[in-house]
Structure formats: structure tokens, C-alpha cells
Amino acid sequence: MVRLLSAFIMIFKSLCRHAGIGANSYLLKTKTAKVVLDAGMHPKHEGSEAIPHYEFLQPGTADSIIITHSHLDHVGTLPVFLQNQAQAKVFLTPETAELASAMLHNSVNVMQSKRIEHGIAEYPLFEHRELDDIEDGFETRNIERPFDLDPAGSIRATFHDAGHILGSVGVTIEAEGKKIFYTGDVNFEHSTLQKGALFPEGTVDALIVETTRGEQARDPKYDRTTEEDEFAAAIKGVIERKGSVLIPVFAMGKTQEVLGMIHRFKKEGLIPKHTPVYIGGLSTKMTQVYDRFSTTSRRHLPNFRFLKDMELEAGSKKRKGPIPFHPGCIYALSSGMMSEKTVSNNFARQGVLENAKHGLFFVGYADPETPGGKIRIAKQGDSIVLDPAFPPVTLNCETRIFDFSGHSTREAILNFILKVAPKKTFLVHGDDGAVDWFRQQIKQHLPRTEVIIPEPGVEYEI
Numbered sequence: 001m002v003r004l005l006s007a008f009i010m011i012f013k014s015l016c017r018h019a020g021i022g023a024n025s026y027l028l029k030t031k032t033a034k035v036v037l038d039a040g041m042h043p044k045h046e047g048s049e050a051i052p053h054y055e056f057l058q059p060g061t062a063d064s065i066i067i068t069h070s071h072l073d074h075v076g077t078l079p080v081f082l083q084n085q086a087q088a089k090v091f092l093t094p095e096t097a098e099l100a101s102a103m104l105h106n107s108v109n110v111m112q113s114k115r116i117e118h119g120i121a122e123y124p125l126f127e128h129r130e131l132d133d134i135e136d137g138f139e140t141r142n143i144e145r146p147f148d149l150d151p152a153g154s155i156r157a158t159f160h161d162a163g164h165i166l167g168s169v170g171v172t173i174e175a176e177g178k179k180i181f182y183t184g185d186v187n188f189e190h191s192t193l194q195k196g197a198l199f200p201e202g203t204v205d206a207l208i209v210e211t212t213r214g215e216q217a218r219d220p221k222y223d224r225t226t227e228e229d230e231f232a233a234a235i236k237g238v239i240e241r242k243g244s245v246l247i248p249v250f251a252m253g254k255t256q257e258v259l260g261m262i263h264r265f266k267k268e269g270l271i272p273k274h275t276p277v278y279i280g281g282l283s284t285k286m287t288q289v290y291d292r293f294s295t296t297s298r299r300h301l302p303n304f305r306f307l308k309d310m311e312l313e314a315g316s317k318k319r320k321g322p323i324p325f326h327p328g329c330i331y332a333l334s335s336g337m338m339s340e341k342t343v344s345n346n347f348a349r350q351g352v353l354e355n356a357k358h359g360l361f362f363v364g365y366a367d368p369e370t371p372g373g374k375i376r377i378a379k380q381g382d383s384i385v386l387d388p389a390f391p392p393v394t395l396n397c398e399t400r401i402f403d404f405s406g407h408s409t410r411e412a413i414l415n416f417i418l419k420v421a422p423k424k425t426f427l428v429h430g431d432d433g434a435v436d437w438f439r440q441q442i443k444q445h446l447p448r449t450e451v452i453i454p455e456p457g458v459e460y461e462i
């Protein structure tokens with residue numbers, strides 16, 4: 001059979017340097033256009049190891065880059081990418097534009113201190129003034145509005161709400177008569193603030209899909225409201241015995257979800273109405289962005305502004321010095337994994353962990369190698385190193401783990417895959433076991449779908 005001349009093959013290539021959940025970046029190539037999906041920074045590596053393989057792309061050749069959302073594993077090295085691809089247009093939602101700017105500026109500060117503390121000479125990878133120029137060039141696009149990704153209009157994209165954090169999207173890409181869908185990070189279930197993803201369910205030629213929770217079966221008895229109510233009861237218990245609650249959270253996304261829950265708990269009398277709630281400096285900045293989009297974004301609690309409508313003790317430039325530690329308060333502080341030198345780590349080390357009246361409640365993922373991960377698997381009375389620069393501390397406080405993940409269950413993602421019945425599926429953003437579960441399920445339920453776990457730098461036809 002002779003292939004028709006018009007049927008140029010599209011190419012998919014992973015630019016990720018490491019497998020698993022890391023620095024996400026993928027290339028789509030047509031006869032005339034090159035488009036990159038995401039520009040992540042690896043959370044567990046430093047320096048050049050944390051940067052995707054941008055050298056796989058000839059300088060000055062990318063037409064555009066799409067940023068699906070503002071978590072650093074998707075946007076953390078955008079300025080590095082643009083250093084050799086200054087002509088590339090950056091497409092993202094207005095919400096992601098604002099959150100990403102704040103995240104990247106914070107990242108410069110983090111890299112500057114890592115340069116001093118750990119002697120990483122290549123840090124910072126970019127500077128504040130570089131970011132100002134990049135932000136000026138952002139091409140913001142709203143969901144469900146198709147737009148061109150190249151000057152010739154040969155490749156088009158449409159954003160769809162991914163339900164993961166404010167501004168997060170999955171994207172449909174159409175070119176060469178083919179339809180490709182990239183999920184980014186997705187949550188199909190409603191959260192407290194975030195509404196569940198709204199993705200198109202028509203068939204696609206190729207699907208690039210996240211597999212984060214592929215190793216976790218959802219407890220069939222799980223119910224979000226019940227989980228929230230148990231969280232409220234646990235907080236109430238601590239407050240009543242005059243302890244304080246520490247909730248390690250990511251500044252963006254999880255902080256606002258937790259605030260949304262606390263707002264409901266207070267309104268419904270599940271916890272005392274006047275319990276002071278503290279959030280940290282970067283969280284305050286992120287919450288301001290959430291508040292600015294309270295009327296225009298697709299979300300629950302429309303018009304509700306955290307900083308105005310809740311009595312929050314918010315860390316800001318106005319209040320100098322550390323956040324005070326008092327009994328009977330709720331502290332939703334970053335980082336979510338309690339990394340060394342962060343506020344949640346300091347609070348745990350300087351009072352919370354050793355005192356039985358306090359509570360340390362996890363509401364999201366923590367890598368097993370991080371201080372948060374170590375506490376999650378520890379037993380009462382264990383002594384834990386939270387920061388190697390300080391002596392270990394004994395775990396005496398109440399610890400609980402709640403499931404409020406911003407990622408879809410594997411069952412919901414599989415359900416989506418079955419609906420869009422792709423000819424090819426690229427499994428990304430998951431550990432080996434997670435990817436394996438999806439591979440087996442797809443083989444079983446969609447035997448004609450080709451399943452690909454993309455190797456970095458290898459070109460796959462679409």
C-alpha cells in the first residue's frame with residue numbers, strides 16, 4: 001500500500017529527563033509546526049538534572065508552548081526553555097499566568113538560597129527581571145475557545161477545565177486531520193473549591209494522559225463529604241483540648257481547598273466559629289490571586305473571597321517576623337511535604353510534634369523521603385529527623401492522613417480513556433507501578449489501543 005502524500009505523520013517526543021512524576025515537557029511536531037507542552041522543573045533533582053531535554057530542540061524553532069497549569073513540575077523551567085526559544089508564543093489561561101508568575105518569582109528566591117546553602121553554582125537558572133519580560137509576552141486564552149498555535153494556522157488548540165487547581169487545563173490539539181488530547185494534571189471529582197474537570201468525550205487519535213494515582217485503588221467506601229466531616233471532627237478534638245492543628249499544605253491549590261473546608265466547618269458549627277486560622281506568606285500571595293478570580297473562574301463558592309470574607313491571620317509583608325505559635329489555632333502552612341527550612345517543618349520541629357495535645361493532619365501527598373513522608377509512616381514515640389541541622393524530635397502529637405487529592409482516581413481516569421478510545425495512548429506523569437496498572441487495564445479493555453510509555457528523545461508517530 002502506498003501512503004497518501006497528504007497524510008504527514010505527526011510526531012510525539014518526550015523531553016522529560018527522568019521517568020515518573022518530574023519535569024514534564026513534551027514536543028509535538030507536524031510538517032510545519034513545533035509545539036511544546038509544559039516546561040516543568042523536577043522537584044527532586046537540582047540544577048541541570050531538574051531541566052527537561054530542551055537541547056533536543058534546535059534553538060529558535062518552536063512555534064509555541066502551552067502551559068497547562070502553574071505547578072512547578074509543569075512551569076518551573078519555562079524561562080530556561082525561552083532562553084533558546086525566545087520566538088515561541090506562551091499560551092496559558094489568565095489564572096495560570098498570574099499564579100505561574102508568583103510561583104516563578106518565588107522559585108528565583110528559593111534557587112538563590114540554594115546557591116548559598118548548597119553551593120549550586122548554576123542557580124538561579126533565571127532572574128526576576130527575565131520573568132518580567134516573559135510575563136509581558138504571555139498569550140492568555142480562556143477555556144473552550146479554540147486558537148492557533150502557529151502563524152500559518154496549521155495547528156489549533158482548545159483549553160478545557162482540568163479541575164486540578166485554579167486555571168488548570170487539559171488541551172485538545174488538532175492538526176493534519178488528527179485530534180490529540182493532553183490531560184495535564186486532572187481531577188474529575190468536585191473538590192471544595194475546584195469543580196471537577198470538564199473534558200470533551202469524543203474519540204481521539206492520541207491521548208497523553210497523567211497516571212499519578214495508578215497504584216492507589218480508591219476505597220469504595222470513600223466519600224468526600226464524610227472525609228471532610230472526619231477532618232472537621234479531628235480539628236475540633238484538638239481545639240477542645242487546647243492544642244493547635246498544623247496542616248502542611250502547598251501554597252497554591254491545597255491551601256485554598258483547606259480554607260474552603262474550614263469556612264464550611266465554621267459556618268456549620270463543626271468547629272468553633274472563632275478559631276484563628278493562619279496561612280503563610282507565599283500562600284497569602286496565591287490566595288490573593290484566587291480571590292481576584294473569584295467571580296470569573298469556574299469554581300464552587302463563587303464571589304467568595306478568602307482574605308476578605310474569612311477572618312484569616314495571613315502572613316504578609318505588613319506583618320514582620322515569624323508567625324506566632326498559640327494554642328487553639330489552625331495553621332495551614334507550606335510546604336506540603338514539610339521540607340527542611342519551610343514554615344511547616346519549623347512549626348513541627350519547634351513544638352507541634354512533641355506535644356500530645358497538638359494535631360498534625362496531612363491532606364495531600366508527601367514523598368516518602370521528605371520529612372512529611374517520614375512522619376506519615378512513623379509510630380508514636382519514634383524519634384524523627386525533621387532537619388539534619390537540628391536534633392531529632394519525638395512524635396507524640398496526634399497524626400492523621402486525609403484524602404483530598406487534587407488528582408483523579410485511577411478509576412475515573414480509566415473511565416475517561418475508555419470514552420475517548422484513543423488509537424494511541426502515551427502514559428506519563430506516574431511511577432512505574434502506576435503506569436503499569438494503566439497499561440494492563442487499557443490492554444484488557446481497549447485491546448486495539450496502542451499503549452506507549454514514552455522514552456525521552458524517542459520519536460513516536462501519531
Ligand SMILES: [Zn+2]
Pocket residue numbers: 069071164185
Ligand atoms: Zn499539578
Ligand SMILES: [Zn+2]
Pocket residue numbers: 071073074185429
Ligand atoms: Zn504535575
